[in-house]
Amino acid sequence: MNDPSEMHDRAGGSAVPLEPGCPSASATPEPWSHPWHDQLGLRYHRAIAEKIRVHSELRRIAVGNIDRWTARNDYPRSVVAALRHWRELLTTAPVAQLIAAMTDPSEHGHQMRQNTPFAGILTQDERRRIREEYEKATTH
Numbered sequence: 001m002n003d004p005s006e007m008h009d010r011a012g013g014s015a016v017p018l019e020p021g022c023p024s025a026s027a028t029p030e031p032w033s034h035p036w037h038d039q040l041g042l043r044y045h046r047a048i049a050e051k052i053r054v055h056s057e058l059r060r061i062a063v064g065n066i067d068r069w070t071a072r073n074d075y076p077r078s079v080v081a082a083l084r085h086w087r088e089l090l091t092t093a094p095v096a097q098l099i100a101a102m103t104d105p106s107e108h109g110h111q112m113r114q115n116t117p118f119a120g121i122l123t124q125d126e127r128r129r130i131r132e133e134y135e136k137a138t139t140h
Contacts, residue, residue, distance in 0.1 A: 031139045041113050042105060043130050048118045049099040059090045062117040082115035091112070
């Protein structure tokens, strides 16, 4: 989710409410703010979760990412701990439990998604469509 096209410094427009259970659920995210990007990340993870629900072998992509990233041994301990937690979920948890963690709208879920291992599961077109739909819903 480090696509430069996602980073904008625009303001204004209408916005949709945050997901229930989100730390700032009583507010509406300002477009392109941190809460706005948190909600976009949740939308990406919902799409990823649906693909994993249908094709559980996609878990291997995330496990491979984690193994490759941690082999570099240049991440802070907190990131390594988060990636290890994801790896445990990916390799041992039932798919329903994994999906619940991926799509948890709470602060804990947001923190988990800050170190997401799911790069490469959504195509560029899927990511673009999700981002454009969310931008349209929150800025027009």
